[in-house]
Structure formats: C-alpha cells, structure tokens
Amino acid sequence: MTSTDPPMTGTDPATGTDPAAPARRRSRQRDTLRAYLTEQDTFRTAQDIHADLRARGETIGLATVYRALQRLVDDGDVDVLRTPDGEAAYRRCATPRHHHHLVCRDCGRTVEVSDPPVARWAEQVARDHGFTDVEHVVEVFGTCAGCGS
Amino acid sequence: MTSTDPPMTGTDPATGTDPAAPARRRSRQRDTLRAYLTEQDTFRTAQDIHADLRARGETIGLATVYRALQRLVDDGDVDVLRTPDGEAAYRRCATPRHHHHLVCRDCGRTVEVSDPPVARWAEQVARDHGFTDVEHVVEVFGTCAGCGS
DNA sequence: ATTCTTGCAAACCCTTTGCAAGCTA
DNA sequence: TAGCTTGCAAAGGGTTTGCAAGAAT
Numbered sequence: 001m002t003s004t005d006p007p008m009t010g011t012d013p014a015t016g017t018d019p020a021a022p023a024r025r026r027s028r029q030r031d032t033l034r035a036y037l038t039e040q041d042t043f044r045t046a047q048d049i050h051a052d053l054r055a056r057g058e059t060i061g062l063a064t065v066y067r068a069l070q071r072l073v074d075d076g077d078v079d080v081l082r083t084p085d086g087e088a089a090y091r092r093c094a095t096p097r098h099h100h101h102l103v104c105r106d107c108g109r110t111v112e113v114s115d116p117p118v119a120r121w122a123e124q125v126a127r128d129h130g131f132t133d134v135e136h137v138v139e140v141f142g143t144c145a146g147c148g149s
Numbered sequence: 150m151t152s153t154d155p156p157m158t159g160t161d162p163a164t165g166t167d168p169a170a171p172a173r174r175r176s177r178q179r180d181t182l183r184a185y186l187t188e189q190d191t192f193r194t195a196q197d198i199h200a201d202l203r204a205r206g207e208t209i210g211l212a213t214v215y216r217a218l219q220r221l222v223d224d225g226d227v228d229v230l231r232t233p234d235g236e237a238a239y240r241r242c243a244t245p246r247h248h249h250h251l252v253c254r255d256c257g258r259t260v261e262v263s264d265p266p267v268a269r270w271a272e273q274v275a276r277d278h279g280f281t282d283v284e285h286v287v288e289v290f291g292t293c294a295g296c297g298s
Numbered sequence: 299a300t301t302c303t304t305g306c307a308a309a310c311c312c313t314t315t316g317c318a319a320g321c322t323a
Numbered sequence: 324t325a326g327c328t329t330g331c332a333a334a335g336g337g338t339t340t341g342c343a344a345g346a347a348t
Contacts, residue, residue, distance in 0.1 A: 025322045025327050047312075061330045066313060068328095084286070086235045086337090087312070102274055111278050118267055122289045125251055129260050131291030137233070138287050140271045142280030174302050174347045196337075210305040215338060217303095235312090236337070 042108035191257035
C-alpha cells in the first residue's frame with residue numbers, strides 16, 4: 001500500500017537493478033549461509049548462525065555473517081525481528097508477502113501467520129492521528145509445545 | 150487474562166509485597182526521574198532522559214537512570230518498547246491497562262491505542278499452534294504531523 | 299547504625315568498520 | 324587484472340555491574 005521503503009538510488013526500470021550499485025560476486029561463504037538459512041525454520045541471531053556454521057566445520061567469520069545477513073535483508077530475502085531483549089534474529093521465510101510470526105522464545109521455532117485486519121487497523125489508526133510512513137511491528141512470542149515444561 | 154508474568158518470589162497475600170525483597174528507600178534522583186516521566190508524553194531512550202535531566206541542571210548518573218527505569222518497568226509503572234534499531238525507549242503511560250502505541254519515529258510523540266481484537270487474535274493463533282505463555286508485541290511507527298515534511 | 303542508592307569506570311554484548319589478503323569474474 | 328569479499332581485530336554504542344562513598348530510615 002504505502003511505499004515504506006524509498007529507494008536510495010535510482011533503479012533501472014528495465015532490469016530492476018541499480019546501475020550505480022557495485023557488481024556482485026558469488027562466494028562460498030554466502031552460498032553456505034543461504035543454504036543454512038533455507039534448511040532452518042527458526043529465527044536465529046547472527047551469533048547463533050555463526051556458531052552453528054562453525055560447529056559444522058564451516059570456515060566463516062562473524063563479520064561476514066553479519067554482512068551477508070544484512071545484504072539478504074536489504075534484498076528482502078530474509079526477515080529480521082528484534083527479540084524482546086533487543087537482539088536481531090534472522091529467518092528465511094516461506095511466505096514472500098507481508099506476514100507476522102509466532103516465535104518460540106526458547107528455541108526460535110517459528111510459525112508464519114498472516115493477518116490483513118491488523119495491517120488495516122494499523123493504517124487506520126495512524127491515519128486518524130495524522131501519522132504518515134506507517135510501519136507496524138507485530139510479533140507473538142510464546143513457548144512452543146516442544147519447549148514447554 | 151493469561152498470567153504472563155510468573156512472580157520470581159512469593160508475594161505476601163496480605164500486603165501484596167515480597168517479604169524477601171529489600172527495603173526501598175526514596176531518593177532525590179528517583180523522584181526527579183518520576184517527575185520527568187510524568188510530564189513527558191513521548192517515548193525516550195535512557196540516554197535521552199539522562200541528557201535531558203543533565204541539561205536541566207539535575208545531577209544524576211547514567212547508571213542510576215538505567216537502574217531507576219528498570220525498577221519502574223518491573224513495577225509496571227513505565228512502558229518499554231524496542232525501537233526498530235534495537236534501543237529501549239521508556240514512557241509513563243496514562244492507560245494502566247494493556248494497550249499499544251503509535252509512535253513517531255522522529256520525535257517519539259506517542260498516542261496510546263487499545264485493540265482487544267489484536268490481543269484475542271494473538272491468543273488464538275498461539276493456542277492453535279500449541280504455544281503457551283503468550284506475549285504479543287504490537288507497535289505502530291510513523292512520522293507524526295509535526296515531524297512530517 | 300544499617301543497608302539501600304548513587305556514581306564512576308570498567309566490563310559486557312551485539313554490531314559495525316578499517317584494512318590487507320584472498321578470491322571471483 | 325580489477326575490484327568485490329573475507330577475516331581479524333579494533334572500534335562503536337547501548338546497557339549492566341563492581342565497588343566505595345553517600346544518603347535514607
């Protein structure tokens with residue numbers, strides 16, 4: 001609806017890419033991260049991801065994990081959310097369109113949930129009070145069946 | 150509805166206070182902070198609050214601000230929320246019962262909004278997937294009329 | 299007098315950045 | 324070869340904590 005993300009630079013209407021953006025090269029690390037994220041169904045912090053990859057014997061630096069995640073997020077390939085204690089958690093979601101999450105605060109297991117009514121409500125409330133460039137954050141945290149006592 | 154906050158220690162059914170908790174003494178700093186928060190209608194970070202108080206000539210340490218805010222939050226006297234970039238922002242809300250916020254991402258000006266449907270929706274979604282101890286985070290960010298271009 | 303509070307500085311943690319070396323195209 | 328990518332270590336920024344000095348009861 002509302003364009004919440006104004007492009008920083010112009011994009012070529014033909015290719016949809018930014019002509020001014022630097023060329024992108026592929027790398028083992030980024031491929032590894034992408035593969036890892038694809039097989040995950042939980043939200044994980046950058047540190048978690050780094051630790052997991054290292055544990056598997058992969059060689060990748062923490063800074064690289066952060067940089068790669070940042071790029072995936074910018075490209076819209078990965079979702080980010082802030083855990084209640086302020087850490088950023090990442091996840092490659094199955095649903096490409098706007099949605100929310102039901103996240104287990106213990107293991108990160110996540111269920112994607114959509115709710116158009118909430119979005120409409122947010123837009124309405126904002127408009128009623130003269131706010132623009134609306135963005136709403138809706139996350140549900142809980143303890144999943146597996147982690148429950 | 151659901152008891153989302155299990156008490157860490159037992160509370161005396163008579164007084165409603167925790168017998169094991171240390172005695173609480175009043176202090177100039179805490180009174181000042183409380184007064185400051187009461188006159189504010191915007192969400193502010195601990196750093197902002199500290200800067201504001203210092204600018205007014207008040208003498209109070211940053212650590213004290215953090216500790217005092219933490220206590221107010223624990224007591225349920227102040228609301229906290231995470232800004233999109235991970236900082237904690239505090240505000241003494243007028244509405245004592247559960248509610249959400251429409252926050253200006255520039256100046257922090259806030260409008261308290263209630264929406265029972267969202268809460269019920271969250272509970273329902275969580276229950277449907279076997280999650281317990283549900284907690285939902287719903288915040289709407291935007292640019293208020295005053296900060297808008 | 300007791301012990302809760304404060305301040306400062308150091309410690310913590312997550313995240314970002316500088317820069318030289320490595321690798322992709 | 325050109326220049327994007329990586330790793331490491333250092334720097335940043337917010338928040339917490341240790342500890343001795345300062346208050347409140």
